[in-house]
Amino acid sequence: MKKPDWLRVKAPQWERVGNVKEVLRDLALNTVCEEASCPNIGECFKAGTATFLIMGPACTRACPYCDIDFEKKPQALDPTEPERLAQAVHRMRLHHVVITSVNRDDLPDGGASQFIKCIAAVRAISPQTTIEVLIPDLCGNWKALELILQAAPEVLNHNTETIPRLYRRVRPQGNYDRTLELLQQTRQIAPGTYTKSGIMVGLGETDAEIRQVMQDLRTVDCDILTIGQYLQPSPKHLQVNEFVHPEKFAAWKAFGEEVGFLQVVSSPLTRSSYHAEQVRELMKRYPRSRG
Template sequence: MQTGKPVIPLHAQRAATPNCGPMPAWIRQPLGDAPHFGLTQHAVHQHALHTVCEEAKCPNRGECWSRGTATFMILGDICTRACGFCAVKTGKPGSAPDADEPRRVAEAAARMGLKYVVITSVNRDDQPDGGAGIFAATMRLLRARQPAIGIELLTPDFRNCQEAALRALAGHSPFVWGHNMETVPRLYKAVRPGADYARSLRLLAAAAALPGVEAKSALMLGLGETTGEVLEVLRDLRAAGVRRLALGQYLRPSMQHLPVRAYIEPARFTELETAAREMGFTWVKAGPLVRSSYHAED
C-alpha cells in the first residue's frame, strides 16, 4: 500500500511549473527570408542530414540559415540522455551510427561553400567510443574536400570513453573542441541528468592540452543560477585552459521542459562578457540569443 505523497513524474513536474513571466521583446527573432535560407535548407535536407538548428529548436535558425551557416548534428537524431532543457528526441537509437554520414556532411558543406563548419551530435552512450570515430571521419572528409576549412566540434562528454575519444580526435588539429557545461553544479541533477560537472571539466582540460586545439564551452542562464555561481564556473573553465566562451538565455522548448526562472537583461550579459574577458577568455559571445555555435566563425 502506497503511503505519503504520490510520486509525480519529472515530465509532469516540469509541465506544472510555469515560466517566470512573458517573454521580453529582446528575445523575439524573425524567421529567415534571405535567399541563403532556402539554399541552406535544401543542402541540409538533400543530403538527409540533421542540424541542431532544427532538432533543438534554436531561435537563431532564421538568421544563421539566411547567412548560409548551419550546425550539423551527426550520429542520428535520438539522444541516449534526457536533459531537462533539450528538445532533441531521447531514447534508444536502435542502430549503429551511419558510416556514410561523414561523406554527406562534407558534400553539403562544400555545396554550401562553407569556410567554417560546426559539427555536434547527440549523446551515443550505446557506442564504445561514444561516436568519436564518426567525428574523426567527418573531419577527415571535410578536409579532403576543402583543406583550408575551419572546423569546430561540439561534443558530448564521452561519459565512459574519454580516453578513446581523445585518441580518435587528437590527430586532427587544428580545430576548436567545444563541450558545454550548460549550467552551474548545483543545478546539474535537474538540468543535466547523466552528466557530471567534474567529468566535463576533465574533458575540456584534456582537449585544451592537445596541440593545435582550442577549448570552448557555453552556459545557459535563467535556470535559477546566481551570478556568483556563474563566475565560479568561468573561473573553473579558465583553470582548465578553456579560451572560448558563449553565454546565452535558456528558452523553454516545450511545456515538458524545465521552466525559465528568469529572463536575463542584455546589460547583465554585457557585464558577464566583461568579467570573462578580464579572466582571460580570448573569444566571448554573450547575449540573450547567443548559443554555443552562434557566429562561431567570427
C-alpha cells in the same frame, strides 16, 4: 513567462533560407538548428551556415532542457554520413564548420570514430575550411577524446551547460567535474587546439555561481566561452526561472575577458555555435603551433 522584447526574433523568410534547407534535405543531413529548435535558425540559414548534427537525430540521454528526441532508439552509424556532410560543406562554401552530435552512450567510443571520419571527409574536399567539433563527454573515455584530437580539429567545444548546483536537475546524466576534465585533457593532449565551452542562464543560478563557473573554466585554460538565455522548447521541458537582462550578459562578457578568455560571446540569443566563424579571426590574433 512572457518573453521580453530583447528575445523576440523575426520568423525567417523561406526565399532567404531555402537554399540551405534544400542542401540539407538533398543530402539527408540533420542540424542542431532544427532538431534543438534554435532561435537563430533564420539568421544562420540566411547567412548560409548551419551546425551539423551527426549520429542522430535520436539521443541516448534525456536532458530536460533539450528538444532533441530521446525516445527513439538510436540507429547504427551511417557510413555515408561523413561524405554527405563534406558535400554539404563544399556546396555551402563554408569557411568554418561546426560538427556536433547527439550523445551515443550505446557506443564503446561514444561516437568518436564518426567524428574522426567526418573531419577527414571535410579535410579531403574542403581543406581550407576550419573545423570545430562540439562533442559529448564520451563518458570519460579519454582515449576516444585523444583519437578525435589526433584528427586535428581547430576547435574542441564541450558545453558546461549550467552551474554545479543545478546539474542534477538540468543535466542529470552529466558530471561537472568530468566536463572540466575533458577540457583539461584536451589542453594537455593537443595544446594547439582552441578549447571552447558554453553555459545557459535563466534556470535559477546566481551571478556569483556563473562567475565561479567562468573561473573554473579558466582554471583548465578554456579559450572561448558562450553564454546565452535558456528558452523552454515546450511545456514538458524545464521552465524558465528568469529572463536575464542584456546588461548582465555584457557584464559577464567583461568579466570573462578580465579573467583571460580569448573570446566571450554573451547575449540572450547566443548559442554554442552562434557566430562560430569568428574564431578564424581569433586564430589570427592568437596563433598557436599545432605541431
